[in-house]
Amino acid sequence: MLFGRAKKNPIKIADKGVVEWKYTTCGYCSTGCSIEVGVNEDGVAVSSRGIGGAHVNQGKLCLKGIFEHELFKSSGRGSHPMVRAKRFLPWHAVSWDEALDKVSGEIKRIQSTYGRDAFAIVSTGQIMTEEFYTLGKLARGVIGTNNYDGNTTLCMSSAVSGYKRSFGSDGPPGCYDDFSHTECLMAFGSNLPEQHPVIYWRLKTALEQRKFPVIVVDPRVTMFAQMADVHLAIQPGTDVVLLNAMAHVILKEGLHDQAYIDAHCSDFETFRALVEQYDPDTAAPICGIDADTIRNVARTYAKAGAAMSIWTMGINQSTHGSDGVVGINNLNLITGNIGKPGGTSLSITGQSNAMGTREWSSASGLPGYRALEKEKDREEIAKYWNIDPEFLPKKRGLFQTDIFPAIETGQIKGLWIVATNPMTSMANTSRIRKILEKLDFLVVQDAYQDVETTQYADVYLPAAIWAEKEGCFTNTERRVNLTRNAQTPYAESKPDLWIFTQLAKRFEQAKNMKWPEKAEGVFDELRELSKGRFLDYSGMSYDKIEQNRGIQWPCNAETAPDGSPRLYVDGVFNHEDGRAKLIPLPFVDNNERPDGEFPFWLNTGRVVEHFHTRTRTGKIGNLNKFSPTPYMEINPDAGARLGIRHGEYVRVTSRRGDAVVMAQFTQRVPPNMVFIPFHFHDCVNRLTLGLLDPHSRQPAYKQSACRVERIEEQSAAARRNHDARAF
């Protein structure tokens, strides 16, 4: 054998000089991976690694987690609070006192002039649970606006709504461990390998140990679709029809679990009457797949000893989002697949703490899954917070997607945006621009000053990011996990918790309330407020969470000291009668469909290397390099007909606006559909329509119509694309 040199130099391998590993939970998606952040002897974060003994990820991380330590030094971070007199004037840095005085002053001015609800707050799914709770206390208990919501309306609102309608409460009933028990898995509009690669790994590992059928419903041939045993490439927006038809087959062929239905469900007969109309032959032409496939899938699912469904934005982001979730719940209820190992309706959540905001932020109600509509809940919270119960509204106010139209028509004059970027994330960007222009006052609180929404802000508050703070996230499977402080906040940025409490102090009403300075102090309030409730936190503490690598609620000292993997194990649901509702789902197609003028379906979605509006991942080269600029998947046959070429820039136009993207020819998409990732600013959301779901008010990002045009002047297109990319 040839060895080369006999006399060898010592081998050099990069050594980052980690002296200590700090316990954290990933701040990107809601898989909830446990990460250790390595700091060197100067205290600088230099490395990240998955925690070997963590339930969720067992040492694995996706690429975003692998580079998460690079967030702390990423470009575009806000260093000082900034204020400007007019939006066309330059920013100037001010002290925190000055900035917060300005914000509280404007809130008071707007509220006293136009009414309490004229100031709106839109928050996020990214900050810690303790921060959400404190923001809720401030919004509901001090500022007292009812127009307070989170950007979770853009991602999880349909799941929340569907869970509430079916089971009487929010809260995903299953867990990742169900992969190891299920005998059939059906994924609706969920592309795990791209969106939740670590959950995919859990699934793949379970499949390698014990094979079971995997059915993927997705109009694109995603990697997940490719790996599936059955791929149902249905027409966009027709999931409800498919679900009704599956229920039809199951009931018709007597494959349902009558005993479970009798014991635990209500309204079976009205449900049966409705699905009677959806025989597979009726459904097939609507869904664009054949009737026998529908029958086969329905039988496979119903005959499995335990079967589970997962779904993500393919269901949620639709005009039938909430109905889609209910349809999945219906499927699992009639087959007795709720609350048992391997049988569940598991919504795969988007943001790291979408669950935390659902549970504790008071955005859609009151903390701990309490409702504004319930007098008892209002009184409990008012007493705990030491405020007058009458200060709380008796009905939920506007959703995020209704707050913007209310600004458009002048009911709302001031807006506080926390860690979200509607300038890139909301459908129909040009409308959002016009809306933001109309505001009397906009304050943006974000870790990044270059977040595009600051273009319209009067005040910018620089927030600390992820492990510059301390606190908890709840993941998709209700696992509460901890992030310890690993870095001091960048420059003058401050933890969101600090910003909320300091702002609260500027209001009279807050003076008689408790505002714990430390996250752990806030966590004690969560434990007290949840004791004995559905989402019981009372058995948790920071140290115990870290020790257990996360704990799934409910967790209490008496019955579940180490948490609970599943909900509704006893078949008792949270509706008044303790039963789950089987809800009939009539289908009306109200989507903008392709036509002669706009012949393509416009589909949107995520890519694995980016998160949301790229404010973080667009700055980390080792992530961003995999898709540094916007592109569009288009079928080569369609491309050839249009005279465009692979790798060229093309113009995509809808009834809302246009976008320039690079064409990527692939048979992954059908000839009448294009797919554009949603992460890029001034791109696909200039085109999307975003019709709203009637229950969840979630926008349908994935169903609208567009046209594709060739661009003669490629260099001009390249320039336009380049100029639209600040990062």
Add this chain to the structure above:
Amino acid sequence: MFPVRSDEPRYTRIPDVPHPEANRYGRSIETVPEGHALRGASLNINGDAGVGGNPNRYKQHGFYFNADNCIACHACESACSEKNDMPPHLAFRSVGYVEGGTYPDFRRVNISMACNHCDNPVCLKGCPTRAYTKFAEYGAVLQDPDICFGCGYCTWVCPYNAPQLDPVKGQVSKCNMCVDRLEVGLKPACASACLAGALDFGIIETTPENREQLETRIPGFPTPEITQPNVRFQQTRSLPSEMGRTDVMPIKYVKQDDGSYRSELSKAEKARHWNLAKLRSREDPLVIFTLVTQAVVGAFLALFLGGLLGVEALQPERHPVAHALFLVALLGVETFALALSTLHLGKPHRFYRAFNNLRYSPVSREVAGVAVFYNALGAYTVFTVLPGLFGWLPAAWVQNTGLLFGGAACVAGPAAIWFMHRIYRIPARPFWNHWQVLASFFGSVLSLGAIVVALVFGSLSGDAVLLRGLAAMAVAGLVLEAAGLYCHARDLRAGVGEAQAAHHLQITVYGEAYLARNLLLGAGVLLALGTPWLGLPGWWALALVWLPASAIGRALFYVLVIPTTMPGAFFWRNRGFQEHARATGLAEMPQVGVVPDAH
């Protein structure tokens, strides 16, 4: 030693499993036998003198890639880049893909590839500085950036795009097999990070748990015959009969009767372009270096041998000043060419390391050949131009020593050109791996050498014998060049996909330039044949026609080559996107992962 965590998951441990004695190429999997001198030594990783406790330390290890399972999540690439602290524009491991079929019957096969720590490490052999070592420990092929001088030759010879030439640092680095992790029994960072059950690692020729194949080929992967790579594959799911690439390379992989996939040209674009600006490349200095060296060798051969053959005009005493100046000028331009080729290195101050691998590297041999020629030419010049320096020696001695050096240069020059041609005979670069390189290089020796001598000495004397001789030499060179090009084009068309694709680029993207060069070459042959009648103006016309044509031809030689390397993705590892990012300014954002052009 690499710290092993108390909660290290089972999947990160390298299984200690039985393995065959030898691999499929007949090589022992045990790298060195018990008691061998290479046993028991420390790898000295970052100065740690410890010896790892891995029981299979002296067995060839390799990656295992299950192409059925890869989802292109980039976890392997990222874990590698994180561990090795890589800047965005470089990566030891990369994932690209091939895809085929028609919606919804569509398949994409992602391929994750790093170094294959080959049995026949062509990088190690090619490296002139001996920066590469194949370690008895794990059979790892490691490269030492502190020895490397950044010539990038290893990046040419490797079929897998494993060595990474960093244009910023001017040096190569590559996958180190995570030998620090191997020492403590852990799989490399990439294999430990895989989220899809695709990438694995272990003793070569062993099938991981739950896997059933030990293939050496999958569509998109170059033939294993070049290097005998230590990588094994699984690919059991049926694939469409044609798999295409998304990157700019016009190549597809077509299923053969035996089930394997062969690369073929995939585009039928017909339009011809000039694209003269795109002829500029990182290898510009080599265009000049090779042409100048060939011209100098040719001119010297003509001058020296012509003189020996008694051509009147070429006798030193016939035009003593011109003759002297001519020799000095040859030395001067060659010095300039050598300087250019040195500055082309990432680390020019390490140029002296070029001779370190005479045993294997054609680069070392070429450099040695050119150095001998250059010195002999220098010595000959001194003895010829300044015989007075040696006045204290008998005149015959001086003359004979001069002749000796001249003779040495006559041997060393062609030898250098031979080795220069050997550099390009790279199996992973089918466009180059053809005798046309030899024909072109010696063709240039003849044609350029003849032109230079004719223009100088023909002008001085108008010696008809000389000019006829030189005309014969030029015609021979040009015809040789033309014959090489003709056969090259013919063989490229019939060759593997990368050869076909390079030829396709030649006649489309650079079609006008290619055509112009060929027409100029034809014109050159006619002019050279006509010089006996046309006289000096004919030679000037020939020079005007053939010098730019030579430059275009040589530039084409460098830009046209398409390596048999791994398919890229749409952005990452796509030469088309890299060029686009540089041209449009996207590359100025470091997070785009493309380094802006230095020139």
